[in-house]
Amino acid sequence: MAAHPLDTETAWQLVLQAVNRSNVTLAVPETSEAAVRLNGRGAWHLLHPATDKANDLLSLFLPLCRPLEDGTVSRVVGQLGQSLDGRIATATGHSRFINGADGITHLHRIRAVSDAVVVGAGTATTDNPRLTVRRAQGPNPVRVVIDRHRRVPDSHHLFTDGEAPTLRLVAGTYRPNRPARIESGVTEVPCLGPCHDSETVCPTNILRVLADFGLRKVFVEGGGLTVSAFLRAGVLDRLHVMVAPMIIGSGRPAFSLPEIDLLEDALRPRSQLVNLGSDMLFDLDFS
Numbered sequence: 001m002a003a004h005p006l007d008t009e010t011a012w013q014l015v016l017q018a019v020n021r022s023n024v025t026l027a028v029p030e031t032s033e034a035a036v037r038l039n040g041r042g043a044w045h046l047l048h049p050a051t052d053k054a055n056d057l058l059s060l061f062l063p064l065c066r067p068l069e070d071g072t073v074s075r076v077v078g079q080l081g082q083s084l085d086g087r088i089a090t091a092t093g094h095s096r097f098i099n100g101a102d103g104i105t106h107l108h109r110i111r112a113v114s115d116a117v118v119v120g121a122g123t124a125t126t127d128n129p130r131l132t133v134r135r136a137q138g139p140n141p142v143r144v145v146i147d148r149h150r151r152v153p154d155s156h157h158l159f160t161d162g163e164a165p166t167l168r169l170v171a172g173t174y175r176p177n178r179p180a181r182i183e184s185g186v187t188e189v190p191c192l193g194p195c196h197d198s199e200t201v202c203p204t205n206i207l208r209v210l211a212d213f214g215l216r217k218v219f220v221e222g223g224g225l226t227v228s229a230f231l232r233a234g235v236l237d238r239l240h241v242m243v244a245p246m247i248i249g250s251g252r253p254a255f256s257l258p259e260i261d262l263l264e265d266a267l268r269p270r271s272q273l274v275n276l277g278s279d280m281l282f283d284l285d286f287s
Contacts, residue, residue, distance in 0.1 A: 003049055006035060011054035012109065016138055018065040019113055042066050056274045060106075060283055064113050064238065068216055074207045077110060078220040078227045078239045080254045081279070087251040088224045093126050095252075100278025103242045105135045107221070110240065112138025114219035116167075116210055120201070120226035121147045130157045131221065132164055140164035142182055142215055146201050146226065148192045159186050167213070169206065180213045201226060203233040228256040231267075231286075239269070239284040242276065 006014075006028070014026045014036055026036040028048065035048040042063045046055070068075055081099040082088050089095035097104065111117050112133045119129065124145045131143045143158055143166040150170055152158070158166050165182045172190020191209045192202070210218055220230050230236050241254070260266060270285040 003033065006048055006050035006054040008051070008053050008057050010035075011050065011057045012061075012136060015058065015061045015065060015109075015113065018062055020065065020067050022066055036062070038062070038066070040066075041069075059272065060240075060274060060281070061109065061113060063285075064110070064217075072216075073211050074216045074218050074235070075237050076207065076218045076220060076230060076235050077114065078230055078236045079107065079110060079242070080222065080224060080227055080239070081107075081242045081244065082254040083244055083246045083248045085247050085249065086254050087248040088222075088254045089126075089252040090248060091251050093252070096127060098244045098246065099242050100244060102277035103244065103279035103281075106240070106242065106276055106279075106281065108133050108135040109138070110219050111141050111221075112136055113217070114141045115217040116142045116144050116215035117219045117221050118144040118146065118206070118210075118226070119221050120223050121145065121149075121152050122225065123221075123223035124152045124156065124158060128156045129221075130161060130163060141219065142167060142213070144169065144210065144215075146192070146206070167210075169209070174205070174209055176212055182213055201229045203230045203235050207235060224252060224254050225256055231255070232257055234286075237285075237287040239282075239286065241282040241284065242279045243282065244279050 010028060013029050017026045018038060022038050022040040024038050025034050027033060028035050033048060037045045037047055044062050064077060080088060081103060083098055117131045132140045140163060143164050145152055145158055146169050148171045165184055166186045168186055168188045169191055170188055171192045174191035189209060220227050272283045274281045274283060
């Protein structure tokens with residue numbers, strides 16, 4: 001009898017098995033049938049039939065699960081959800097929800113395979129996000145808000161719901177305290193000093209601070225200025241851009257990067273295009 005093809009839910013169970021593992025064979029939980037062979041450095045091979053959507057899910061997430069190589073401080077994944085015309089919000093800042101249900105599920109899955117999820121103060125203030133995993137199985141990441149001047153209201157979910165530890169990165173001089181400990185509630189970390197070129201965040205310094213806390217698989221969820229700062233700094237390994245079938249016509253652009261004169265100077269990462277259902281996903285590989 002032919003094996004029943006893996007569906008997306010089973011594929012997601014295999015992804016959760018794959019977190020921080022390599023050179024192993026992953027098995028279907030219900031039957032213990034060999035399903036995926038991880039061969040190290042992100043390579044993998046299907047040993048079991050799978051639906052197209054299950055195969056897409058594996059191709060998107062297995063590279064995010066592999067262990068970090070020796071000497072690598074962090075692996076950083078960014079995400080932007082935008083309209084067809086490249087807008088992430090209206091002119092008044094309204095952005096919930098540009099992406100559809102399938103895009104939001106994808107977002108929660110990235111959280112589930114990350115140590116930390118990072119947002120800027122603008123996104124945290126406007127959207128009041130929870131940054132937890134609710135639409136997929138998997139653990140909640142540590143939540144990190146870049147809040148130099150403590151402008152995110154203390155009443156927001158990140159600081160009150162107790163669903164996951166939260167690091168609040170604020171202005172001040174960073175003094176490493178090893179071993180750094182993550183408290184169960186909210187921990188303020190003074191670490192945001194003056195930045196060159198008037199940047200609002202210093203991605204390299206932020207990643208060093210998070211690594212001190214053991215947070216090395218980092219998901220930069222938004223907003224556009226924050227993701228653009230990490231992209232400009234050259235520290236993004238992967239960028240997932242989810243495009244919703246809508247045209248806003250005005251509003252806030254997804255990317256804020258230095259101007260270029262020639263198309264030869266444009267960023268052209270390796271890419272794959274995946275149909276999530278409600279949204280189209282560009283998986284961009286900068287590694």
